Amino acid sequence: xxxxxxxxxxxxxxxxxxxxxxxxxxxxxxxxxxxxxxxxxxxxxxxxxxxxxxxxxxxxxxxxxxxxxxxxxxxxxxxxxxxxxxxxxxxxxxxxxxxxxxxxxxxxxxxxxxxxxxxxxxxxxxxxxxxxxxxxxxxxxxxxxxxxxxxxxxxxxxxxxxxxxxxxxxxxxxxxxxxxxxxxxxxxxxxxxxxxxxxxxxxxxxxxxxxxxxxxxxxxxxxxxxxxxxxxxxxxxxxxxxxxxxxxxxxxxxxxxxxxxxxxxxxxxxxxxxxxxxxxxxxxxxxxxxxxxxxxxxxxxxxxxxxxxxxxxxxxxxxxxxxxxxxxxxxxxxxxxxxxxxxx
Amino acid sequence: xxxxxxxxxxxxxxxxxxxxxxxxxxxxxxxxxxxxxxxxxxxxxxxxxxxxxxxxxxxxxxxxxxxxxxxxxxxxxxxxxxxxxxxxxxxxxxxxxxxxxxxxxxxxxxxxxxxxxxxxxxxxxxxxxxxxxxxxxxxxxxxxxxxxxxxxxxxxxxxxxxxxxxxxxxxxxxxxxxxxxxxxxxxxxxxxxxxxxxxxxxxxxxxxxxxxxxxxxxxxxxxxxxxxxxxxxxxxxxxxxxxxxxxxxxxxxxxxxxxxxxxxxxxxxxxxxxxxxxxxxxxxxxxxxxxxxxxxxxxxxxxxxxxxxxxxxxxxxxxxxxxxxxxxxxxxxxxxxxxxxxxx
Numbered sequence: 001x002x003x004x005x006x007x008x009x010x011x012x013x014x015x016x017x018x019x020x021x022x023x024x025x026x027x028x029x030x031x032x033x034x035x036x037x038x039x040x041x042x043x044x045x046x047x048x049x050x051x052x053x054x055x056x057x058x059x060x061x062x063x064x065x066x067x068x069x070x071x072x073x074x075x076x077x078x079x080x081x082x083x084x085x086x087x088x089x090x091x092x093x094x095x096x097x098x099x100x101x102x103x104x105x106x107x108x109x110x111x112x113x114x115x116x117x118x119x120x121x122x123x124x125x126x127x128x129x130x131x132x133x134x135x136x137x138x139x140x141x142x143x144x145x146x147x148x149x150x151x152x153x154x155x156x157x158x159x160x161x162x163x164x165x166x167x168x169x170x171x172x173x174x175x176x177x178x179x180x181x182x183x184x185x186x187x188x189x190x191x192x193x194x195x196x197x198x199x200x201x202x203x204x205x206x207x208x209x210x211x212x213x214x215x216x217x218x219x220x221x222x223x224x225x226x227x228x229x230x231x232x233x234x235x236x237x238x239x240x241x242x243x244x245x246x247x248x249x250x251x252x253x254x255x256x257x258x259x260x261x262x263x264x265x266x267x268x269x270x271x272x273x274x275x276x277x278x279x280x281x282x283x284x285x286x287x288x289x290x291x292x293x294x295x296x297x298x299x300x301x302x303x304x305x306x307x308x309x310x311x312x313x314x315x316x317x318x319x320x321x322x323x324x325x326x327x328x329x330x331x332x333x334x335x336x337x338x339x340x341x342x343x344x
Numbered sequence: 345x346x347x348x349x350x351x352x353x354x355x356x357x358x359x360x361x362x363x364x365x366x367x368x369x370x371x372x373x374x375x376x377x378x379x380x381x382x383x384x385x386x387x388x389x390x391x392x393x394x395x396x397x398x399x400x401x402x403x404x405x406x407x408x409x410x411x412x413x414x415x416x417x418x419x420x421x422x423x424x425x426x427x428x429x430x431x432x433x434x435x436x437x438x439x440x441x442x443x444x445x446x447x448x449x450x451x452x453x454x455x456x457x458x459x460x461x462x463x464x465x466x467x468x469x470x471x472x473x474x475x476x477x478x479x480x481x482x483x484x485x486x487x488x489x490x491x492x493x494x495x496x497x498x499x500x501x502x503x504x505x506x507x508x509x510x511x512x513x514x515x516x517x518x519x520x521x522x523x524x525x526x527x528x529x530x531x532x533x534x535x536x537x538x539x540x541x542x543x544x545x546x547x548x549x550x551x552x553x554x555x556x557x558x559x560x561x562x563x564x565x566x567x568x569x570x571x572x573x574x575x576x577x578x579x580x581x582x583x584x585x586x587x588x589x590x591x592x593x594x595x596x597x598x599x600x601x602x603x604x605x606x607x608x609x610x611x612x613x614x615x616x617x618x619x620x621x622x623x624x625x626x627x628x629x630x631x632x633x634x635x636x637x638x639x640x641x642x643x644x645x646x647x648x649x650x651x652x653x654x655x656x657x658x659x660x661x662x663x664x665x666x667x668x669x670x671x672x673x674x675x676x677x678x679x680x681x682x683x684x685x686x687x688x
Contacts, residue, residue: 042446043453044435044541048657049630049650090687091388098684102386107677109387116671117664197388198687286393304648305665306393313392313672320461320664321647327460328657333451340442343434343542 012143013226013271016150016245020272023248026060034059034067040334044343050302054280054322055329061253061278062162066330069323072119074165074312075156075243076103076110079149079235080131081172082140083214088175088207090198093131096171099311100125103169109309110167113316117323119165121312124156126235135179136214139231146230146238153242157252164247164254165282165319166261167312168236171197174287175207177263179214179232181289183222184270185296189215194259194287196308225267237264244268248278255315255322258285258308262293269297283307283314356487357570357615360494360589364616367592370404378403378411378673385676386684394646398624398666399673405597405622406506410674413667416463418509418656419500419587420447420454423470423493423579425516426478427558432519432551434542437475440515443655444469447513453653454511457660461667463509465656468500470579479523480558483575490574490582497586501596508591508598509626509663510605511656512580515541518631519551521607523558523576525633527566528614529640533559538603538631540652569611581608588612592622599659599666602629602652606637613641627651627658 034056039045046052058067078100084093102108103123106115114121126149132140141149157164170176174196181192190208199207214232222228229238241264247254256262256279268275281299284291286308294301302318335342378400383389390396402411422444428437446452447467450459458465470493476484485493501508514520518540525536534552543551558576566572573582585608591598600606600623612619625643628635630652638645646662679686 041453042443042451043653047541047651047653048453049652051649051651051661092685095685098682099386102677102682102684105677105682106675107386107682109385109392109672109676112671112675113668115675116668197391302649303665305395305646307391307395308393309387309391317395317665317668320668321649321661324457324460324661324664327456328453331450331456331459332453333446333449338442338446338449338451340446341436341439 012147013224016226017271019245020268020275023275024251027063028060030063030065031056031060033065037065038329041332042335042338042340048328051325051328054325058253061251067326069162069326071161072163072319073158073161074110074114074119074121074167074316076123076167076169076312077153077236077239078123078125078128078169080128081170081176081234082131082134083136083175083210084172085134086136086210088210089171089196091171093171096169097128099169108311110311110313110316113313117316117319119316119319124152124239126152126239132234135176135232136210140234141230143230149235149238150242153239154246157243157246161252164252165312165315166240166243166254167257167315168240168260168310170234170236173234173236173260175210176232176234176237177260178211178289180228180263180266181293182211182215183219183228183232184225184266192289194289225270229267233264240264241268244279254279255282255318257282257312257315258310259287259290259293260310262290262297266297280318282318285314355568356491357568360570361615363589364612364619367619368595371407372404374407374409375400375404377409381409382673384678386679386682392672395669395672398669402597405595411670413506413670415505416507416509416663417502417505418454418458418463418465418511418660420467420511420513420656421470421497421580421583422467422472422513424472424475425514425520425578426475427480427519427554428516429478430480430554432554433515433540435515437515440513441472443513452655454655454657454660457657461660461663463660463663468496468583470496470583476578479520479576480554484578485574487574493579493582494586497583498590501587501590505596508596509656509659510584510587510598511601511659512584512604512654514578514580517578517580517604519554520576520578520581521604522555522633524572524607524610525637526555526559527563527572527576528569528610536633538633569614573611577608584608585612588623598623599626599662601626601656601659602654603631603634603637604654606634606641610641624662626662629658
């Protein structure tokens with residue numbers, strides 16, 4: 001990504017902004033071919049509902065009438081957050097690193113789901129021993145830190161990936177997500193703030209106050225959505241943004257996870273409408289503001305199961321559904337081949 | 345099912361009604377053990393949302409803290425309907441038998457989904473050469489026909505089944521479903537009538553008129569919900585009801601499919617509250633009345649993907665999600681084992 005090299009005469013985000021303008025579009029010929037195929041299969045037209053749409057969407061991004069899900073990669077980015085000093089989470093920040101070990105050992109929920117649905121899983125821990133700065137008091141990341149995290153995200157996307165699932169881990173990161181949403185979408189800080197891993201109502205109020213102070217400090221300086229990401233995000237959020245851009249540059253379809261993952265994607269869509277056209281929302285989580293964020297992003301979630309864990313668990317559940325969509329698309333008989341009469 | 349032998353002095357449904365009264369209850373000890381296990385796993389309590397509930401529900405019905413999904417059986421019951429003479433479907437009735445062959449050949453959507461999610465599939469065709477009588481003019485089935493179909497459904501449930509998925513095929517059967525719902529739940533005939541496989545609005549109006557005439561004819565004679573099943577249902581609907589009762593008698597958990605499958609289950613719940621406690625709704629379909637029927641049954645659907653195909657496709661999609669729920673439940677590490685700090 002040479003475009004993203006800093007030039008001292010231009011703002012740090014200019015290279016990314018240029019890349020976003022030049023992002024490839026889906027292959028409409030493959031989408032049309034997939035749609036035409038669907039209409040020959042032994043079912044009333046459209047009767048598989050969104051399963052048909054998912055297959056056609058995968059076709060468009062993979063450039064294949066019959067898409068495949070042979071190599072599905074789950075990337076989990078982990079970061080630590082200085083804002084935990086404000087008491088925004090019921091869990092201690094030590095849990096981020098401990099969960100990274102748990103991911104590596106296969107004991108976390110996302111590990112079990114990824115295995116069940118046939119996805120690889122890779123954890124990328126981002127400088128866990130150096131938490132970001134406390135976003136309530138100063139920018140979470142320097143320009144260099146933010147760009148480095150975005151590059152780590154981009155570099156993590158493997159070769160020949162058919163579908164990318166994105167997830168995160170970071171005690172304190174729903175505070176970042178709320179602040180980012182509030183800065184980029186407006187509205188009251190408390191309308192973007194929820195219980196995260198399980199704050200009580202008093203804790204949520206305190207967290208909203210932290211978000212409000214962060215907005216007051218940083219919003220006047222967010223000349224570009226990526227500047228909001230740098231000031232209010234965290235390394236794992238920046239890495240997710242970098243991975244989404246990298247996937248797009250290679251036309252790899254992406255499944256987003258919950259509130260934090262979608263908040264990390266938000267600056268890209270705000271910077272360039274259509275930047276997330278290669279992304280599906282795996283689910284809508286129980287974190288109250290997630291549904292509203294998805295609406296703002298124009299994303300219709302695949303699953304709605306009251307989950308609120310992050311890690312990529314909602315994206316993994318969606319993978320299970322996409323596998324069914326593809327099995328039907330690729331494996332069903334046509335009316336002609338099966339000798340079934342079509343409608344009169 | 346000796347209870348269901350006819351005694352000339354009592355109505356035909358009395359044996360079923362007695363069986364429904366004596367149905368076994370779930371194992372609450374296993375449910376509690378599963379819930380306790382969930383609360384030790386490396387995630388905030390409740391963070392997997394409904395996935396946790398599904399695992400505990402399976403535990404309760406299987407009587408195991410760690411449930412299994414080794415043998416999952418999909419039963420598809422197929423029947424033909426005399427009411428097709430009224431022009432209630434855009435597809436000719438020949439399609440029922442042709443689709444049975446397509447099921448056997450693996451070309452139908454449910455075959456691909458069942459294979460993708462690791463379920464067996466068996467098709468039970470119920471006297472396809474002798475359609476039920478035209479329910480607009482007379483009872484769809486005789487007492488003997490209805491009881492025989494229920495017995496076929498019960499007999500079809502295999503041994504050692506961990507989970508049963510139910511589906512159906514029958515051109516014309518959404519008319520039966522609408523008439524059953526209208527007879528048992530009240531409301532206007534057109535409020536239960538939808539496009540099915542794809543009627544245009546004019547066709548839907550005509551179908552609602554057929555339902556209205558059927559209700560006028562039969563409703564005064566529906567002294568028991570199973571009598572409504574006999575008069576307004578079809579063989580595949582009666583078989584589904586029989587399979588649900590058989591599964592319950594053996595504590596086998598069941599996943600229901602769409603509108604027709606749930607309409608077939610409705611008489612049981614109306615006859616005996618709690619008769620469907622061992623059933624989940626796999627999805628809510630695009631057939632407009634399905635959501636309302638699910639509400640009446642107190643069932644919260646697992647998926648909502650705009651599907652409207654029947655066959656068991658919605659139940660199969662739900663199986664994919666249940667596999668994830670179980671993988672997490674059975675395979676995740678505990679806080680202790682993983683050395684992860686719990687909340688402060």
